[in-house]
Amino acid sequence: MDLAPDVREALEHRRRAVDAALDAALPPETAWPETIHRAVRYSLFAGGKRIRPLLVLAAGEAVGAVSDDVMPLACAVEMIHTYSLIHDDLPAMDNDDLRRGRLTSHKVFGEAMAVLAGDALLTAAFELLSLRAEAAEDGQVRRHAQVLAMLGAACGTQGLIGGQVMDIESEGKALAPSDLERLHRAKTGALLGACVRGGALIGGGTAEDVRSMEVYAGAIGLAFQVVDDVLDATASSEQLGKTAGKDAQAHKATYVSIHGLDQARRMAAELLDEALAALVPFGSRGRFLEALARIIVVRGS
């Protein structure tokens, strides 16, 4: 994909900054009890693309924040994303052996430790952001509390967890398009929304900014899932770094199974346009959000 070289380089730089902040936020592998810290770090540093933390940083920048202010949120959302992957991969859930080209947590550490590693990451995410809230300047403490609550809602039974429940319950069933959209808004969209709305809030954005972020996130959230479905239907396991064709195998309703491949690709392109339109008010400060939207939609083609 064609990104301006300076944007590409800046994103790479930020990715490393996120990795360093995540490393600093967690106990080392040698800390008691070692197994859980090894398991947590195994999944957290498994070559993830850090899309969610980059969205937080980009949203902060779009409203004029310095990246230090939003870094704890950036780390928290990546911890939450990783927790959800570890639990989703469990034998009782999606039963996946591979993730990002490596064995999943429960294949390496056993099921008990995988459950606990997910629990630990979810807990660490809230702890990290709470510590930041506690230490924030007077005018900023309440905004952090607001983002904590927003993050809780995004992860809860109307968000991440609700989406996973619906995903499990819909396996082998023909979902109506509106239900499929509901599923993905909960499972993927809610957390992406919290990334950019939270980044904008902590960064000092206005209510208007936060609303623009919401529109942006809604569009890229769905685009993300549409592209995932297209990739599952077209790419090899090697390209994906996880088992390909699992959706069809499990008779899961996907954008491809419902709309067909061509229409799904068209949807992704339209959603990208919608996301970019929402960024107009931010002018050039929205350029990283724009780049991330393009990365999400174009990664598969």
Add this chain to the structure above:
Amino acid sequence: MDLAPDVREALEHRRRAVDAALDAALPPETAWPETIHRAVRYSLFAGGKRIRPLLVLAAGEAVGAVSDDVMPLACAVEMIHTYSLIHDDLPAMDNDDLRRGRLTSHKVFGEAMAVLAGDALLTAAFELLSLRAEAAEDGQVRRHAQVLAMLGAACGTQGLIGGQVMDIESEGKALAPSDLERLHRAKTGALLGACVRGGALIGGGTAEDVRSMEVYAGAIGLAFQVVDDVLDATASSEQLGKTAGKDAQAHKATYVSIHGLDQARRMAAELLDEALAALVPFGSRGRFLEALARIIVVRGS
């Protein structure tokens, strides 16, 4: 056990207030997606004694708080306690079929839903307290953030989760007494400590008050576990409402297996004295904390 009738009645009244607050804090069973809300409520309203929320309310009262101020924390700690039970009972962990005399979550809803119900309760706990923080008066927001961070630490890899990891890894091994204490300080003590320290902080207590709470919690936390071990060794499954004798069966190190039954009972009595001594500064306002300490230690005899 002999509690003054007015104390017994007040505790019963508070238990009902906690149940009502928990009910109000969670989506109804009919909310989408229904299965997860049924699973969450099945475990949360399973006849738990509400010791932790009662500790929060009692700690708040000891420093002069009104109970409305500390109720969100009271609900949050019960949600966290319930999440930890659901996950601990999973087949990959302790593999328990019974809890409080009823089938465990995974026996009723399946493993996937049990994992998610635990996740949902942990998430809801942080969300609830964050919402309260967001809405608190100016001078109170930071204290809430502090308690959120404290709660995160109590639930993390140095607390609840670390204790469970050590528990799993020590199965069938002979633990040194100091390791056994470390295990239980993490698995039980950390959350009990957060209950009373957090209740005192939100209630407006001083640093000195919080330190007294820490001593109190350390003592009742260990007493709690010693009594649990005594009960596991002496009571029937029917009396316990869960499978009895599991510790000996799993060759777990317990206070009874290390110190013998008589010495374990003496330890519990000494720990009770230690807890009560820490309450002296609170005078008569500490009477509910005193009653709860007695309830914890005397429940088995």
